[in-house]
Amino acid sequence: MELTSDERHLLEHGKRQFPFPILGGWYTQAEVDAINASLQESMDWRIGFHGPEITQFEQEFAEYCDVKHALAVNSCGTGLDAAIHALQLGPEDEVIVPGITFKATSHCVMGVGAKVVLAEIDPATFNIDPNDVERCMTPNTRAILAVHNNGLSADVDALEDIAQRHPHPVHGPPPVLCDAARAVGAGYKGTKVGKKGAMNIFSFQTSKNMTTLGEGGMVTTDDDDYANFVNSMRSFGSALDGWGTNFRMTKLQAVAGSIQVTRLDEMNDARRQRVADFVELIEDIPGLILPIEPEGYHHVWYGYTLMFEEEWAGDPRDKFADRLIGHHGVGTWIMNASLPDYVGYMVRMGHSPEDVPVSTNAGRRLFCPAIHPLMTDEDLRYVAAAIKESMNTVASDMRLPVAVG
16 A cells, blocks of 8 residues: 555654653643642641542542442552452462463462463454363362453453353352453443452553553452452551551542543543544555454553554564654554563463464564554554555565555
């Protein structure tokens, strides 16, 4: 596909700087005013940084997700740790994890000494494949830790059905936990992500669709026992007189979160619109496979995951990404390669890319270009033109059978 004159003009009149977005949810004057007011109040020595703000944010987030409990933590990573600790796993216990995810999803399992079992993802959704999860089930399976990857809910109903049909001989059906770091505000079959599953663990880190001063997270559940455990563990085990540490969120983060959650749907709607506009610019590019939004799901596009055809796997994809940022200033992120393909710790623990060949292959072909709700129409046209030009150049240099120019 030849570049249009408009696309050539965009690329020839100055290199842009579009790194992969560092800030996801953006702030308005409402957040600034609320944070400043809380900071001023906290300067009173009789008040300090204690107060009802964290509980208020938890209640608001629980109402948003329609759950009984929402427990604020200082990151999704520590929330995952608390959720996994709540299962009281032993060294022979297995937790099924998707082959493609951020490393924290597996690290929380390794951290308690349990066994990670990798299941394939479905390349159409980049979420854990229920069919492969069923293949992975054994009498030692204690949990399924799914991921709502890049803004799209996993098929929680299918996973819970598998768990019911393969109960643990002592503990019963394995709970389905969900790493919801990238899916705040997403929808699944008439519910918000956070409702279905035994526990959902969210991230409010700086790049996420809503953010609480750069870090923060939330654990949601309808289960009283899980909620009591997480509540205790995040504050040195005080509530249950057991082991714990400090996973607490700060007051100012909660103040920001209370504003952000009221704006979350608005920010996600803007994100969805930008993606729809971007799709019109790239949907006819040969060699690219666009992501899908299954019926009954509400994708919030934390990352817009494109995938190349087979011949672009590995080195061609990497050269394309290098040219995209180096020549055009357009950042891209590999979210993610298969766990054994990019986490050395996984390999040292005995895992191999060959354990999950479907996921490994997809991880070597996918990329997420820089897209943000605050980008302009011209910004999107520039990114699309940069993708076309970079594909043209790499295809020509490497003599790939599929080229766009």
